[in-house]
Amino acid sequence: MLTGPNMDKPILSVEHLSMKFGGLVAIGDLSFQARRGEITALIGPNGAGKTTVFNCITGFYKPSEGMIKMNGRGGQEFLLERMPDFRITAHAKVARTFQNIRLFSGMTLLENLLVAQHNKLMHASGFTVLGLLGIGGYRKASAESIDLAKHWLEKIDLIHRADDPAGDLPYGAQRRLEIARAMCTDPELLCLDEPAAGLNPKESLHLNQLLNDIKENTGTSILLIEHDMSVVMKISDHVVVLEYGRKISDGSPDLVKHDPRVIAAYLGVDDEEVVDVLTAVGDEQVIEELDAEPDPEHGPSASSSMMAGPISDTIAHADEDEIVKVSPGASKALEYDEVQALSTRTAKPAAKPAAGKARAKPAGKPKGGRK
Incomplete structure (x- = not known):
């Protein structure tokens, strides 16, 4: 068993992380922790911002706001948002794989x-x-x-x-x-971006066995992005769910699997329920309105969109404030919250007691009379 000054601390702490591309908030005020010696899964619909989080952790992007702290085995603390990417690998011992295979094929x-x-x-x-x-x-x-x-x-x-x-x-x-190849760098944190993508069931089983072996026998903690729920639910100790760059659930696989907000985000809300929502989900609840200039050194150009889903307006090339608008109903988790709030407001009052059980009202004396 590994011992050291930081063994009882989370290996990774992400606090109030935001990543903005011009007027687009790809990640908004995200906080979560990955515990040492565990497999933490980061899941969510396409365009939720999962890979952007990885890119911030591994130094490909420099976050617009927030802190990413890595606790090393020897007691060192690394602020990853302040480190160049090659030092994150060499000194903080963070390794990663990508969605697309990047081997040297020759x-x-x-x-x-x-x-x-x-x-x-x-x-x-x-x-x-x-x-x-x-x-x-x-x-x-x-x-x-x-x-x-x-x-x-x-x-x-x-x-x-x-x-x-x-x-x-x-x-x-x-x-x-x-x-x-990533494990040959002797990482303390291994970040895997959709490792089960394109695998058949037998290959997914072998992947599960490999990841569990890494967790149990090497002391390496794993942060995982994955869409294959058969992989996520079988091997993860902790699951964080994103939707449109916001955290909507955080907990054990069983808790997340039964969270109605997660179900709404993945499967959608019934049209009949959405029609009953009096206040549509607006821009302020999904995407913050920004007054920011694009950062030419990090991320895509100002005309790019990192979000999937129904976008009604994109970043304007103008001197005015740049705003990205998401059409009402883009966030299914927030729609679910609205439906629940509406149900609470419109719930019928409690039924009155039955006539036979009602207490007789005592006869009162005339107003102002003596007792």
Whole structure:
């Protein structure tokens, strides 16, 4: 069992995170925690902002607001929003995979896993030609790197194909190889962006086994984006649900699975109920009105939209305030809240007592009379 000053603290704390692209709020005031030694799933409909959260955690985007704190095993605390992406990987020990497979298809499986260890190998070479000559500490570091690569190839049941090009692997095997490559960086937090996408049921089962093995035997905590609920509900310890960049539920898989706001967000609200909502879900409840300039260094251009769903108006190219409007009914979770509020307001008053049980009203004396 791992021990250290930060073992009792969450490995990741996201506090009031916001990511704005010009007038578009992709993430709005998001707070959640990922506990050490657990699998935390980040789920939600398409366009909910899940990958944007990953991009903020791993340094691809710099958040507009908020704090992302990583607690290392040795007692270090890293503020990820202030660190460049390569330091987040090298020092904070955060690794990730992507929605689209990004292997070096022309390299062998073994070479792909050695590339992931280039920081260690470069350090052992002294950043000189010692690595080419194989002298100093480089030879030992090289042997250790090969052993680690073989270890993970055995874990993903691909050691027999170590010398094959990665591009020759079936799709599901390439997914496992990507996870093995990330694990070769010895991460404390592994961020997986839809690892089960495109997998058949047998491959999904193998993925579940691999992720549980990583959680139980390596001490690495996992933050997972996934649409396959058979994966999420079986292996997750904690689930956070987003809709339009806002958190709508946070808790155990069983709690989230039965949360009516989550069901509304995924499946929608009945039209008959929506018609009864007196106050439609408006801009202020879904997207904040902003007075902000696009950040040219991070994220898409000002004309891009990161949100899926019924958009009635997009960012205007003008000197006025830039506002993104979401048509009424875009947020199903908020529609559900409106329906519940309406039901409460229009509930019938409690029935009066039956006539036979009513107490007889005592006869009163004339007003002003003596007792």
